[in-house]
Every structure is written in C-alpha cells, then in structure tokens.
Amino acid sequence: MRHLPHLRLFLLLLTALSSAFSHAAAVEGNWITIDDRDGSRKSIVQLEVDNTGELSGTITELLRKEAKGSLCEKCPDDFKDKPLKGLTFMWGxxxxxxxxxxxxxxxxxxxxxxxxxxxxxxxxxxxxTVRGFIGISLFGRSQTWERYTP
Incomplete structure (x- = not known):
C-alpha cells in the first residue's frame, strides 16, 4: 500500500506522455487537399513528423486527371520541373x-x-486548416483538408 501514491504518479506521467505523443502524431497521415476556390479534391498528401520534430508534407497522389504527370514548371530552384507526385511541398x-x-x-x-x-x-x-501567408497570417489564404481513409 505504501507504493500506491508512486503508482498513481507513474500512471499520471505515463498518460501525459502518451497524450503528448498522440497529439503530435494525430496530424500525421494522409490528407485530401481541397481547392479553396472551387471545393474540388486536388491531391492526397502525406504529413510526417521527422525525428527532430519537424512536420513536412509530400504529394502522394494527384486526383485530377489533367494534373497526372504534371511537373512543377513555375517552381523555383530545386523544385523546378520536378514531378508533382512525390514532391515535398511543405516543410519545417x-x-x-x-x-x-x-x-x-x-x-x-x-x-x-x-x-x-x-x-x-x-x-x-x-x-x-492549412494557411499559407506572407509576413503575418492576416495576409494569406486557408484551405481545409480532409483526412484520407482508403
């Protein structure tokens, strides 16, 4: 019975730790991107947290027929003319x-x-809700993505 307070403390800490890890992982997975202008489904992206705790997003599938096989023609530097499928477009x-x-x-x-x-x-x-912006968040655009379930 003497160890009961220690056991409670251990269980409380264990619960807090598992909660912290589950919230970090909750954003991970596959998401369907939705065009904020016409509401259509554009792609499936995979969000992952690396071992340093940084989240990145990679396009795994293009859903529009006309986009299949597309390259990032207007993209700068290392992104220039890379296939959209497989492109890491969100990072850090x-x-x-x-x-x-x-x-x-x-x-x-x-x-x-x-x-x-x-x-x-x-x-x-x-x-x-994903928001891209210049300077401060007020000057930007948001999209709402849906969790992908096959």
Whole structure:
C-alpha cells in the first residue's frame, strides 16, 4: 500500500506522455487537399513528423486527371520541373500547441510561390486548416483538408 501514491504518479506521467505523443502524431497521415476556390479534391498528401520534430508534407497522389504527370514548371530552384507526385511541398513546421503547427513553409505548385505556413487540426481530428501567408497570417489564404481513409 505504501507504493500506491508512486503508482498513481507513474500512471499520471505515463498518460501525459502518451497524450503528448498522440497529439503530435494525430496530424500525421494522409490528407485530401481541397481547392479553396472551387471545393474540388486536388491531391492526397502525406504529413510526417521527422525525428527532430519537424512536420513536412509530400504529394502522394494527384486526383485530377489533367494534373497526372504534371511537373512543377513555375517552381523555383530545386523544385523546378520536378514531378508533382512525390514532391515535398511543405516543410519545417514545428508543434506550437496541441494540434497546432507553425514556423514552416509551403510551396504553391500552381504559382511556384513559397509562403509561410501554419496548420491546425480541427475538432475531431478529421479535418485540418492549412494557411499559407506572407509576413503575418492576416495576409494569406486557408484551405481545409480532409483526412484520407482508403
């Protein structure tokens, strides 16, 4: 019985740690990108957190027929003329709070422009608000992505 307070403390710490890891991982996985202008589905992207805690996003599938086989023609430098499928277009985001990531960059393959990025996992974890902006978040555009389930 003497060890009961220690056991409770251990279980509390274990719960807190598993909660922290699950929230970091909650954003990981496959997401369907939705065009913020016409509401159509554009692609499937995979979000991953690396061993340094940075989140990145890679296009794994293009959903529009006309986009299949497309290259990043307007993209700068190392992105120039790379296939869109397999392109890491979002990188460097770090966890700010539960379900919130910021401090990274996002490439718009359509225009070739790179923006600051932040994202927020929405209630229930089945949608994600992704915002690209210049300078401050006020000057930008948001998209809501849906969690992909095959």
């Amino acid at each position: 985001l770090t966890r700010e709070a539960e379900g919130e990531w910021a401090g990274g960059s996002i490439l718009d393959p359509k225009t070739g422009k790179i923006y600051k990025a932040k994202l927020e996992l929405n209630e229930g974890g089945n949608s994600l």
